[in-house]
Amino acid sequence: MLRPLAFILLAFPALCALFNDQRILRAPKSERKILTPQIDADIDQILAEFHSPGGVGIALVHRSLDSRNQRLRLCASQRHARDRRHVLGDRFQLDILAAGIGVEERESGHGGSVLGFKSQVTRFPSQDLGVAVLSNDEAFGGAIMEAIKFRLVDEYLGLEPIDWTARYRAQAEDAFKHRPQPTPRPSDPDPPFMSFSQLAGRYTNGGYGMPNLSLVSPAELSGDIDPDCTEVIEEIPTALPGIIDAAIPIFLVRWRVFGGLTHVALTHFNGDVYIENASAPFWVNVQAFTGAYAHFSKTDSGDGVGVAMQGVWGAGTGVGAPGGDTVEGKAEVWFDEM
Known part of the structure; x- marks a missing residue:
């Protein structure tokens, strides 16, 4: 098989030169x-x-x-x-x-990731070299794999070694210093437009299913517990340690919609806005989305209630933010109460 080759003419210090020879040369x-x-x-x-x-x-x-x-x-x-x-x-x-x-020397490859499982496969076709690295480190697995990959490539190609570990560690430390910080909850937050117990229940969206919002704290606000929420509440101590703050109203949802996550916890922030619990460091089953929030509101028609999810999915490059003047109109994804 004919391999793609690229020829470069390194110019003299004061010149930029064009190499016009059309031949493809090879050397052992x-x-x-x-x-x-x-x-x-x-x-x-x-x-x-x-x-x-x-x-x-x-x-x-x-x-x-x-x-x-x-x-x-x-x-x-x-x-x-x-x-x-x-x-x-x-x-x-x-x-x-x-x-x-x-x-x-051309490099081609691709990585993949779900919670707890990461992979990176890279090939250098002209060198008959392929490297596959796997990691189960959720926080730094990507950097660990890259450091291992390039260390192996340097060794195989006989290149002067580079301290890839130090380089990626420095990047991780810099990212940690500049990570988004959660906004603190007001000391005296406004209540929602409806009671917490009235907002609890099942909501629906044609593309994202029917999440059931279970009010799990404070206990005195929960009232009559929906039978569907009983199992979710019982698994909190073992499956979701440290997630629930008994002093703050929290809706907990068992919902497999966020690429490997199993639960979503919405913590009351202020008024009708709820945020992810960014203070909980656990990655097991739950991740904190700094900047993500849910906003409860009446529907635009005024005859129902719904919740807008913001800052989770993202529309991708080149797509503008949702338009509109209402909570429903600005929603990234809108869920109607059933």
């Missing part, structure tokens, strides 16, 4: 030595020609370093006629052959 692997090219500090980018079986285009080697691993980045502005811009991975090495011509 034993004659290559993998190096990270050194570019003169006066050069911001080097113009070169990108060769592959799919076509020829213009490529730029940028002097700027990648934020994750401090390697040079190769950006092809036009790989061939159908491509506008293509980034050839965020970590690559050049095989220095002769006259400054380099062969790109």
Whole structure:
């Protein structure tokens, strides 16, 4: 099978050069030595020609370093006629052959994750190398896998070792310092427009099912317990330790809708707004969504009650926030009371 190759002409310090030879050259692997090219500090980018079986285009080697691993980045502005811009991975090495011509080492892969199970599979086709790393660490599994993966790749390719553990630890520590902080609940919060016991019950949305909101605290507000809530309440001490604050009204929902989570706890914040319990550090079955909240309200028609979920799903890049002037109109997802 013909492997894609990329040829780069490293220019003299004051020049940007275009390599016009259309031939694809190969060299025995034993004659290559993998190096990270050194570019003169006066050069911001080097113009070169990108060769592959799919076509020829213009490529730029940028002097700027990648934020994750401090390697040079190769950006092809036009790989061939159908491509506008293509980034050839965020970590690559050049095989220095002769006259400054380099062969790109291309990385391809993908990761996957659900609660308690993480994986990362990466391939370097030109080196006949594949690396698979698995982790069950929920908090730092992604960083752990990346550090292990790149350490193995460096060893196999004979590269100068990098302290990937220290690099990813520094990133994790920086992210922790800048993590979103939960807004404290007011000392004297306003009550909702309906009593807590009246808001409890089953709600429905055509795409997300029928969550049953069980009022689990304070006990004196619970009143008559819905039979469907009895089992949820009984499993709190063993399945959800530390989640319930007996002094604050909380709705607990057994609801498998958030990609692996099993329960959602809505803690009364102020008025008709409820938030996730971001103070509970447990990841077993429950995660805290900082910035996520539920807002109870009358329906726009005025003849019913519903709850708007906000800040959980997200619409994706390029999609604007929900419009409207009402709670229902602004909802990310709206649930009607049954």
